[in-house]
Amino acid sequence: MRHTSFSFALQLSANEEVKLRRHAGASRFAYNQCLRLCKNALEARKQDPTSKVPRSGFDLINAFNAWKVSPAAGVDEDGKPGLPWRQEILAQVFEEAAVDFSRGLQAFFSARQTASKRRVGFPRSKKKGRSKDSFRMRNSNGGVRVALHSIRLPKIGELQVCESTRRLRRLLRLGPDGKPRAKILFATVSLSGGRWHVRINVEAPEFHAGMQVQKNIAAPVAPIQSYKKRFTQSHSEAHQAFSVACKDKQHQAGFCAQTLYACGQDSQPYRTRRFAHRRHDEKPLFGTEHRRQRMGHVFPTNWLQSCVVRMSGEHG
Numbered sequence: 001m002r003h004t005s006f007s008f009a010l011q012l013s014a015n016e017e018v019k020l021r022r023h024a025g026a027s028r029f030a031y032n033q034c035l036r037l038c039k040n041a042l043e044a045r046k047q048d049p050t051s052k053v054p055r056s057g058f059d060l061i062n063a064f065n066a067w068k069v070s071p072a073a074g075v076d077e078d079g080k081p082g083l084p085w086r087q088e089i090l091a092q093v094f095e096e097a098a099v100d101f102s103r104g105l106q107a108f109f110s111a112r113q114t115a116s117k118r119r120v121g122f123p124r125s126k127k128k129g130r131s132k133d134s135f136r137m138r139n140s141n142g143g144v145r146v147a148l149h150s151i152r153l154p155k156i157g158e159l160q161v162c163e164s165t166r167r168l169r170r171l172l173r174l175g176p177d178g179k180p181r182a183k184i185l186f187a188t189v190s191l192s193g194g195r196w197h198v199r200i201n202v203e204a205p206e207f208h209a210g211m212q213v214q215k216n217i218a219a220p221v222a223p224i225q226s227y228k229k230r231f232t233q234s235h236s237e238a239h240q241a242f243s244v245a246c247k248d249k250q251h252q253a254g255f256c257a258q259t260l261y262a263c264g265q266d267s268q269p270y271r272t273r274r275f276a277h278r279r280h281d282e283k284p285l286f287g288t289e290h291r292r293q294r295m296g297h298v299f300p301t302n303w304l305q306s307c308v309v310r311m312s313g314e315h316g
Contacts, residue, residue: 008161027135030097060098090155134190
């Protein structure tokens with residue numbers, strides 16, 4: 001099996017955009033709360049070395065679920081303890097945010113233990129407007145459904161997409177055994193460039209044997225010559241051929257075509273090929289001098305001196 005993804009731009013109404021922003025804010029809130037719980041556990045561990053610090057995704061999910069129904073999260077209108085607005089958000093959004101925080105935490109501790117050269121800092125809190133608005137949900141019990149021009153997400157509803165989902169629906173068709181050929185794993189919704197997108201991660205079957213890349217095939221490999229060595233050799237060969245052509249009286253005006261192709265046309269440096277038609281004693285012009293020559297304004301080297309002599313002769 002292989003993993004692939006399909007991205008679609010969304011066409012949202014005002015109410016649908018509010019729902020997506022609410023879920024993105026809930027994911028950011030859960031991430032920051034997991035960071036707060038981890039810092040509190042680290043501070044408690046300094047006082048009591050036996051206290052446990054939640055690091056894995058499962059530990060952080062359990063810690064957040066226990067916190068969101070506790071009086072520390074708040075009280076609703078009926079007086080029940082817990083996060084008041086937790087029923088409006090899909091629970092998987094909280095869980096995936098905790099998993100994202102656990103990955104950053106594991107990367108920090110593993111970098112310290114292995115003394116890696118790559119510097120990995122401690123996870124920081126996400127701030128609205130600075131961090132990217134996004135959230136992720138799992139496809140549990142077939143909650144994510146794909147139609148012709150729409151995608152249905154649990155707790156959010158059916159969202160219209162701009163592109164056709166034909167390629168994705170082909171993978172989700174039933175196979176000869178009556179089971180789908182592919183399976184949707186995740187659905188990630190994000191805001192990018194002022195527009196909302198949904199990315200569907202799919203576990204798809206392998207490609208046909210004729211389209212797969214052949215592996216473990218012993219083939220003769222020619223020695224690879226470095227670019228610096230090849231350029232030095234080609235430059236020296238071109239310089240030697242240029243010197244021989246300049247010494248010959250019949251080639252004082254420059255290279256002939258046979259001399260150019262003797263060292264190989266592709267191996268000649270660009271500058272040598274460009275100025276091969278000039279005389280060997282002529283200095284190539286660059287920048288302002290080159291532009292003046294092309295426009296017809298060619299001034300002698302003693303231009304200022306000749307002007308002074310001319311003016312002195314006229315007024316003398």
